[in-house]
Amino acid sequence: xxxxEQKQALEAPSSTKGAIHWIKENLFSSPLNTIMTLMGFGFxxxxxxxxxxxxxxxxxxxxxxxxxxxxxxxxWVFIKMKMDMFLYGxxxxxxxxxxxxxxxxxxxxxxxxxxxxxxxxxxxxxFSYFIISLILTAGGIFGLxxxxxxxxxxxxxxxxxxxxxIVFSFPIGIIVxxxxxxxxxxxxxxxxxxxxxxxGVPLITIxxxxxxxxxxxxPEGISFDKLLRALIGITLFQAAYVAENxxxxxxxxxxxxxxxxxxxxxxxxxxxxxxxLPQALKVAIPNLAGAFISLFQxxxxxxxIGLFDLLAMVRITAADSHWLGMETEGYVFVTVIFWAxxxxxxxxxxxxxxxxxxxxx
Amino acid sequence: MMRALRNQKIxxxxxxxxxxxxxxxxxxxxxxxxxxxxxxxxxxxxxxxxSGTAGFEIDEAPIKxxxxxxxxxxxxxxxxxxxxxxxxxxxxxxxxxxxxxxFRLSNNWLIKxxxxxxxxxxxxxxxLLQILFWYNVVLRALPxxxxxxxxxxxxxxxxxxxxxxxxxxxxxxxxxxxxxxxVVVGAFFLNKWANKRQEETGKDxxxxxTSLGALIIIPIITYFISGANFNFDYPALKGFNFRGGKVxxxxxxxxTFALVIYTATFIAEAVRSGIEAVSKGQKEAAASIGLSxxxxxxxxxxxxxxxxxxxxxxxxYLNLAKNSSLAAAVGYPEIVTVFAGISxxxxxxxxxxxxxxxxxxxxxxxxVSAILNWFNHKMKIKER
Numbered sequence: 001x002x003x004x005e006q007k008q009a010l011e012a013p014s015s016t017k018g019a020i021h022w023i024k025e026n027l028f029s030s031p032l033n034t035i036m037t038l039m040g041f042g043f044x045x046x047x048x049x050x051x052x053x054x055x056x057x058x059x060x061x062x063x064x065x066x067x068x069x070x071x072x073x074x075x076w077v078f079i080k081m082k083m084d085m086f087l088y089g090x091x092x093x094x095x096x097x098x099x100x101x102x103x104x105x106x107x108x109x110x111x112x113x114x115x116x117x118x119x120x121x122x123x124x125x126x127f128s129y130f131i132i133s134l135i136l137t138a139g140g141i142f143g144l145x146x147x148x149x150x151x152x153x154x155x156x157x158x159x160x161x162x163x164x165x166i167v168f169s170f171p172i173g174i175i176v177x178x179x180x181x182x183x184x185x186x187x188x189x190x191x192x193x194x195x196x197x198x199x200g201v202p203l204i205t206i207x208x209x210x211x212x213x214x215x216x217x218x219p220e221g222i223s224f225d226k227l228l229r230a231l232i233g234i235t236l237f238q239a240a241y242v243a244e245n246x247x248x249x250x251x252x253x254x255x256x257x258x259x260x261x262x263x264x265x266x267x268x269x270x271x272x273x274x275x276x277l278p279q280a281l282k283v284a285i286p287n288l289a290g291a292f293i294s295l296f297q298x299x300x301x302x303x304x305i306g307l308f309d310l311l312a313m314v315r316i317t318a319a320d321s322h323w324l325g326m327e328t329e330g331y332v333f334v335t336v337i338f339w340a341x342x343x344x345x346x347x348x349x350x351x352x353x354x355x356x357x358x359x360x361x
Numbered sequence: 362m363m364r365a366l367r368n369q370k371i372x373x374x375x376x377x378x379x380x381x382x383x384x385x386x387x388x389x390x391x392x393x394x395x396x397x398x399x400x401x402x403x404x405x406x407x408x409x410x411x412s413g414t415a416g417f418e419i420d421e422a423p424i425k426x427x428x429x430x431x432x433x434x435x436x437x438x439x440x441x442x443x444x445x446x447x448x449x450x451x452x453x454x455x456x457x458x459x460x461x462x463x464f465r466l467s468n469n470w471l472i473k474x475x476x477x478x479x480x481x482x483x484x485x486x487x488x489l490l491q492i493l494f495w496y497n498v499v500l501r502a503l504p505x506x507x508x509x510x511x512x513x514x515x516x517x518x519x520x521x522x523x524x525x526x527x528x529x530x531x532x533x534x535x536x537x538x539x540x541x542x543x544v545v546v547g548a549f550f551l552n553k554w555a556n557k558r559q560e561e562t563g564k565d566x567x568x569x570x571t572s573l574g575a576l577i578i579i580p581i582i583t584y585f586i587s588g589a590n591f592n593f594d595y596p597a598l599k600g601f602n603f604r605g606g607k608v609x610x611x612x613x614x615x616x617t618f619a620l621v622i623y624t625a626t627f628i629a630e631a632v633r634s635g636i637e638a639v640s641k642g643q644k645e646a647a648a649s650i651g652l653s654x655x656x657x658x659x660x661x662x663x664x665x666x667x668x669x670x671x672x673x674x675x676x677x678y679l680n681l682a683k684n685s686s687l688a689a690a691v692g693y694p695e696i697v698t699v700f701a702g703i704s705x706x707x708x709x710x711x712x713x714x715x716x717x718x719x720x721x722x723x724x725x726x727x728x729v730s731a732i733l734n735w736f737n738h739k740m741k742i743k744e745r
Contacts, residue, residue, distance in 0.1 A: 026468070027471060033468070033469045036471075036472050037469060037471050037472070040475055041471070183373075184376065184377050186377040186381060187380055190380065190384065197723065200719075200723040200725075201683070201719045201723060201726075202683035202684065202697070203683075204687065204697060205686065205701065205718055208697075208705075209715050212711040212715070213715060216394070216395045216398045217391040217394055217395055218391075218394055219397070219398075220398065220401065293485075297487035297488065297489075298487070300487045301489060303489075303690075304687075304690055311487070311490055311493070314493075327497050328498050331494050335486055335490060338485070338487055339482065342486070343481065343485045346485065
C-alpha cells in the first residue's frame, strides 16, 4: 500500500523575497523609478555630507571664546556660552533657580499625574501648578524678588506666551463656540462676527493693534505691560481658532444627544458641559492640536513688536561684538528647538487621537 | 417674577438684552477713553492723512513712487506688492505642493520617504524663522556683485538680489504673449467640448496632450511669423553694481522661498489626503470595466480627489496671503511694512491705518470664502 508522504514545500524563489527583491520592488521597479531613485540618492549626497561636515566633523565644541573656534565648521561654542540667554533671556542670574524649579515641577507633574485617577484632582493640580509657575516667574509676592517682564526672554518667554495663549484661549473659545451654536440670534451674530473678523486678518495686525491701540482704550494712568498687551492679542486671536475647531466638533455630535440630554431634564449648561462638550472635544482633538502647534509657531511674531523671544535672541546674541557673524549657528540651534517642540506636539496629538478613539460606529 | 425667570424664552431674551447692554457699555467706555486720549496726545483723526505727503522712498514700488507722493499712494504700493507676493507664492507653492504630494504617494520607497521628511521638517518650523533664515543666512552668504554667480552670462545672483534679462516690448514679444494667452483660453474651451462629447458619445479626446502640444508649437510659429526678433535687456556689471534687466530683491526672494516652501507642505498633505480618500473600490471598479490606469486616474480618481483636496488648498492660499504680512520682518514693502509700519509711525494715526489694513485682509478672506462656497456648491455630489 502506497503511503502518502508529504513533501517539504519548496522555499519561495529567491527573486520574490529578501533584501534584493525588496530593493528591486521598491526602488528599481521601472526605468522611471530607477531614475527617480538615483536622483533621490544624488540629492541626499549633495545635502547630507556637507551638512554633517559643517555641523559635526569640522565643528568646534570645546573652548570658551570665539578665537578657539579654529575649524571650518560650525562654532557650537557660541551656543554653549550663550545658552542661558537662549533659554532665559535677561532673567537675573541669581533668580534662575525659580525657572529651574518650574521645569523640575513640570517633570514631576507629568510623572505624578499618571497615578491620579480623579479628573477633578488632576485639574486642580494642573491649575495650581500654573498659578505657582506664574508667581515664581513674575515674583513680587511671598518675598520673591519681582522680575519685570522686560527681563523675560528666550525660550522661557516663548513658552510663557504659548502656554498663556493656550490656557486662556480655551475657555473663551468654548464659550464663543457655544454662542455660535446657540439659538439666540443676537448672541450668535456677535460670536460669528468675532470669529470671522479675527480669522480674516493676520496675527501681526492684531499684535500691532494690541500694542498700539489698546493703550488708547483705557483712561490715562492705566498702563499695560508690553508683554501683557501681546498676550491679550494672542489670546483673543487664538480663541477665535479654538472656537472654530470646537464648533466643528459640536456639529459632528448627532442631534439625538442633545435631545436625550433635554429629555432627562438637564439644564443648558449641564447638557453642554456634561454631554455634548466631552464628545465634541474628542472629535476636535486633531484640529485643536493643529491650532496649538500653529500658535506655538506664531509666538515668534512677538519679536516684531519688540519682545525678545527665542527667535529674537539669535539677533541679540549675534550682535555681541565678541561673537559677530554667529547668526547661522544661532538660527540652526533655534530651528532645531522649534522643530523639536512642534514635531513632539504633533506626535503627541496623534497619540491622543488614537487613545480617545472610541469608534462607536 | 421667579416663574418668569424659569421660562426659557424670557430668559433667552433677558440674556440677549444684557449682552447688548454690556457690549454697548464696553464700546462706549473704550470709545470715550480713546477720544479723550487722542485729544490729549494731539493725534489727528480722520482720513485726511491719506492725501498728505509721505516723505519717504520705497525701493520696490511696482507703480511710480517718489517721496513727494501721498500716503494714499503708499497704501496703493503696499496693496499691489501684497497681491504680487500672494500671486507668485500661490503659483509656486501649488506647483511644489503638487509635486511633493504626488511623490508622497509614489511607489518608490526613497522618494516617498524624502517627501514625508520634507513635509515633517518644514511644516514644523515657524514661517517667520524660515523667512529670517533665508534672508539672514542663505541670501546674505551669496557673493558680492563682482563675484556674482553667473548662469550663461544672462542671469546673475549675488547678495543684492537676482538679476534677470527682460525682453523688450516689441511686436515679437507681444504677439508671442498673446498667442500663449489664446492657446490657454482655447484649451479651456477644448476641454469643455471634449467633456460634452464624452458625455454624449463616450469617445475620449486627449485634451492634455493636444493643449500641451499647442502650447509649445503655436508660440514658436508666432515667433517666426512676427519677425523672430526677441531682444533682451541683459543685466551687466557697471562699476559696483548691475544695471539693466530686472532685479529681484533679496527681501522678495527670502519671503517667496519661505512662503512657498512652508505652504507647499500643507498643499502636499491636502493633495495626498484627497487622493487617498478615493476608496479602493472605485479604482478596482475602474480597472474591472477595462479603463487604463491613465483613464482611471483621469476619469475616476481625480474628479473625486479634487472635490476633497481643493477646499483645504484654497484655505492655504488664504493663509499664504495672511502670512505675506510677515514681510515686515525683512522689510519687503507690502502693506504691513509700508502702510501699517512707516506711514503709521509718521502720522501716528494708528486706528485709521490699522482699520484700513485689517479691512484689506478681511476683504481678501471674504472673497476667498465666497469662491470656496461657490466651489463647494458646484462640486456638491448631485444625487439622482
